[in-house]
Amino acid sequence: MYTQAMDTAPKDDAPVVRSLHDAELQARFDARIDDGQFIEAKDWMPENYRRTLVRQISQHAHSEIVGMLPEGNWISRAPTLKRKAILLAKVQDEGGHGLYLYAAAETLGQSRDQLLDALHSGKAKYSSIFNYPTLSWADIGTIGWLVDGAAIMNQVPICRCSYAPYARAMIRICREESFHQRQGYDALLVMMQSGTAAQKAMVQDAVNRWWWPCLMMFGPPDDQSPNSAQGMRWGIKRVSNDTLRQKFVDATVAQAKLLGVTLPDPELKWNEERQAHDFGAIDWAEFWQVVNGDGPCNQERLAKRVKAWDDGAWVRDAALAHARKQATRAQAA
Amino acid sequence: MTDTDSNAVQNEWPLWEVFVRSRAGLDHKHCGSLHASDAKMAIQMGRDVYTRRQEGCSIWVVRADQIVASDPADKDAYFDPMEDKVYRHPTFYKLPAEVDHM
Numbered sequence: 478m479y480t481q482a483m484d485t486a487p488k489d490d491a492p493v494v495r496s497l498h499d500a501e502l503q504a505r506f507d508a509r510i511d512d513g514q515f516i517e518a519k520d521w522m523p524e525n526y527r528r529t530l531v532r533q534i535s536q537h538a539h540s541e542i543v544g545m546l547p548e549g550n551w552i553s554r555a556p557t558l559k560r561k562a563i564l565l566a567k568v569q570d571e572g573g574h575g576l577y578l579y580a581a582a583e584t585l586g587q588s589r590d591q592l593l594d595a596l597h598s599g600k601a602k603y604s605s606i607f608n609y610p611t612l613s614w615a616d617i618g619t620i621g622w623l624v625d626g627a628a629i630m631n632q633v634p635i636c637r638c639s640y641a642p643y644a645r646a647m648i649r650i651c652r653e654e655s656f657h658q659r660q661g662y663d664a665l666l667v668m669m670q671s672g673t674a675a676q677k678a679m680v681q682d683a684v685n686r687w688w689w690p691c692l693m694m695f696g697p698p699d700d701q702s703p704n705s706a707q708g709m710r711w712g713i714k715r716v717s718n719d720t721l722r723q724k725f726v727d728a729t730v731a732q733a734k735l736l737g738v739t740l741p742d743p744e745l746k747w748n749e750e751r752q753a754h755d756f757g758a759i760d761w762a763e764f765w766q767v768v769n770g771d772g773p774c775n776q777e778r779l780a781k782r783v784k785a786w787d788d789g790a791w792v793r794d795a796a797l798a799h800a801r802k803q804a805t806r807a808q809a810a
Numbered sequence: 811m812t813d814t815d816s817n818a819v820q821n822e823w824p825l826w827e828v829f830v831r832s833r834a835g836l837d838h839k840h841c842g843s844l845h846a847s848d849a850k851m852a853i854q855m856g857r858d859v860y861t862r863r864q865e866g867c868s869i870w871v872v873r874a875d876q877i878v879a880s881d882p883a884d885k886d887a888y889f890d891p892m893e894d895k896v897y898r899h900p901t902f903y904k905l906p907a908e909v910d911h912m
Contacts, residue, residue: 517882519879519881519882520882521882566862569858569862570862573858573859573862576844576859577842577859580842580843580844583825583843588822589822589845590821590822645842646842649841649842653863793821793823793847794821796823796847796848796851797821797823797847799847799848800847800848800851803848804848
């Protein structure tokens with residue numbers, strides 16, 4: 478998902494507990510987790526719990542911010558003023574979501590600049606999905622419907638994450654995210670119901686291109702996800718990758734039918750025995766290629782982020798210089 | 811911390827905690843934080859970030875480094891003594907049915 482790089486990182490082994498005091502704190506922490514209690518920023522926590530959270534929350538934040546780029550691409554080309562206003566509001570929301578999440582990550586002792594530096598230097602990852610291009614207007618509707626739909630499926634369980642600042646940010650995000658999915662479906666519905674043959678074909682083409690990358694958003698299969706068990710133990714991850722992926726497929730089939738598009742998988746069919754849909758094999762080689770930096774837009778996305786940050790440096794510096802000058806004057810007066 | 815790190819922190823806009831009053835008559839409630847160079851900008855950004863859907867009618871911002879908080883390690887010593895003072899609650903007193911709505 479937006480934090481799928483967590484699943485692709487090597488296994489993070491727990492360090493040896495150093496002292497009796499640490500062991501006591503660790504035991505108390507484990508008991509609180511088992512009891513379903515929340516951990517707050519200033520509470521004691523194991524170092525690898527902290528490290529895992531910083532990685533996961535910052536990856537999530539980076540995904541929101543980088544996710545503004547594929548959609549921002551269409552703001553100036555939206556077909557109507559109404560669609561333009563909706564898209565602007567959505568992209569603004571993504572910026573806000575990134576901000577809530579950066580703030581949550583900062584409570585764990587990292588500065589905003591350190592987090593951004595990790596993104597800009599390529600050390601930190603963001604979701605593979607944002608390394609695919611948005612070629613037509615139908616891509617914008619499809620992103621809302623499928624990409625945000627998949628994101629919601631993954632994010633709702635994180636509202637119960639054991640780390641309270643993250644859980645609070647997720648509650649706020651989920652409340653806003655539902656508009657994103659609905660506006661996307663609505664945009665596609667208009668094209669499918671009152672569009673020309675070419676516009677309908679555009680929607681089908683967008684769905685064909687986005688379907689498989691969306692399934693990859695949930696991350697590698699459970700048996701290839703080395704950090705999942707620890708994430709579950711800590712109450713950071715609540716539902717497994719494969720379970721969420723299945724849930725997404727099952728929810729989407731009926732929506733596709735109503736919309737009048739075909740999901741590009743000849744093996745997709747209802748399995749009466751499992752009471753779920755069977756679906757075809759995912760191309761994990763493509764997934765790893767995109768995660769490791771060789772997707773269609775990896776370089777372009779990162780270059781845009783770095784340029785925006787560098788170009789804004791003088792504004793940040795000037796605002797700070799102004800504030801310091803005002804403060805000094807106020808003190809002198 | 812390396813020189814670059816401390817340099818980065820010095821050039822970061824300070825952190826502000828944001829409190830929003832959702833409706834007239836209600837308390838301001840903490841809703842999150844943001845970075846801003848000064849108070850005026852913090853209010854402006856608080857509006858943009860936390861009230862995009864009419865979630866508020868008033869905003870307070872406070873520099874995060876100005877907040878003094880109780881120590882989580884003192885939690886038990888601070889708050890547990892109230893646990894056995896049940897007589898501070900109205901439900902502790904069983905009154906005759908005739909006056910129990912008191």
